[in-house]
Amino acid sequence: MIITLTANPSLDRTVELAAPLVRGGVQRAASPTRQAAGKGVNVSRVLAVSGLATLAILPGDPDDQVPVRLRLDGLPHLAVPIGADLRSNITLTEPDGTTTKINEPGPALSPERQEQLASAVVEKADGASWLVLAGSLPPGVPAGFYAALTARVRAELGGRAPRIAGDGSGVPLRALFAGGPEAVPDLLKPNAEELAELTGRHDEAALEADPSRAAAAAKLLLEDGAGAVLATLGSKGAVLATRAGSWFATHAPVTARSTVGAGDSSLAGYLLAHSRGAAAPGCLRQAVAHGAAAAALPGTTLPALNQTTPDAVVVTAL
Numbered sequence: 001m002i003i004t005l006t007a008n009p010s011l012d013r014t015v016e017l018a019a020p021l022v023r024g025g026v027q028r029a030a031s032p033t034r035q036a037a038g039k040g041v042n043v044s045r046v047l048a049v050s051g052l053a054t055l056a057i058l059p060g061d062p063d064d065q066v067p068v069r070l071r072l073d074g075l076p077h078l079a080v081p082i083g084a085d086l087r088s089n090i091t092l093t094e095p096d097g098t099t100t101k102i103n104e105p106g107p108a109l110s111p112e113r114q115e116q117l118a119s120a121v122v123e124k125a126d127g128a129s130w131l132v133l134a135g136s137l138p139p140g141v142p143a144g145f146y147a148a149l150t151a152r153v154r155a156e157l158g159g160r161a162p163r164i165a166g167d168g169s170g171v172p173l174r175a176l177f178a179g180g181p182e183a184v185p186d187l188l189k190p191n192a193e194e195l196a197e198l199t200g201r202h203d204e205a206a207l208e209a210d211p212s213r214a215a216a217a218a219k220l221l222l223e224d225g226a227g228a229v230l231a232t233l234g235s236k237g238a239v240l241a242t243r244a245g246s247w248f249a250t251h252a253p254v255t256a257r258s259t260v261g262a263g264d265s266s267l268a269g270y271l272l273a274h275s276r277g278a279a280a281p282g283c284l285r286q287a288v289a290h291g292a293a294a295a296a297l298p299g300t301t302l303p304a305l306n307q308t309t310p311d312a313v314v315v316t317a318l
């Protein structure tokens, strides 16, 4: 069982433009779609569609659009009521695959709601194989929320605690490394921008352009205690750094329609392969195959295992 926590879920609204975006103009949308989403929800969706047992934990009232859609979609989830509407995030895609995203802050979570969410996670994580802590934190939630939860899960569950993966950006990820060794995740999944921000090593473009630089930056996070770092590098592929070695993987070119959810799909691909006993290069291969398949799909549409092409991925040791 893989548990995901999305502290700040969203209703993702995607507008596919039939022509390039004209700022200040009026344009007609080709096909608007709405999907219950957020980083952890997306990871759970990819796992579920490929047959892995998963539970998505999130805040949300029973009649909110996000839990309502999750029920209709049949995705196993646990929504902790918060008495407020969840956010709606907007994605604009252009014909050349350019993806523009506008994310709302989300509703504030009171300390009482935060505790309800955290205790639901501790209860459900008991005996799970992985716990994924993913996405931004809504207003009112302290930056150290994921770090404190990681340490609490390990302290309360001891040997029954799952491995913990962190996926997201900015302050909550940095806090994982500031919270002492017991808060550092087993797996971290930054993109190039997040890796640059976390390590202060190079800028995003330099890391995307040069896998060895990305691996060197990822190794700094291993020195800080992370078990493994899966750094996604957009259309270039991804780097996996572990104590046993580092690898770079790249996929044959795909025509991108929307990159939303590509990173979440990569993480899910990694977890799928890991759950099936694959070694590190095999986990990286499936991560990149899932990321590429997601980029070729519209909006926040996410791929099943049989829509991915791991044979089109080349993995090299660094």
Ligand SMILES: O=P(O)(O)OC[C@@]1(O)O[C@H](CO)[C@@H](O)[C@@H]1O
Pocket: 008, 010, 012, 037, 038, 039, 042, 089, 101, 103, 134, 135, 136, 137, 168, 169, 260, 261, 262, 263, 264, 300
């Ligand atoms: O604002 P956050 O929590 O960082 O990211 C939220 C989000 O952009 O992440 C997913 C894609 O990774 C989308 O489904 C969702 O809208």
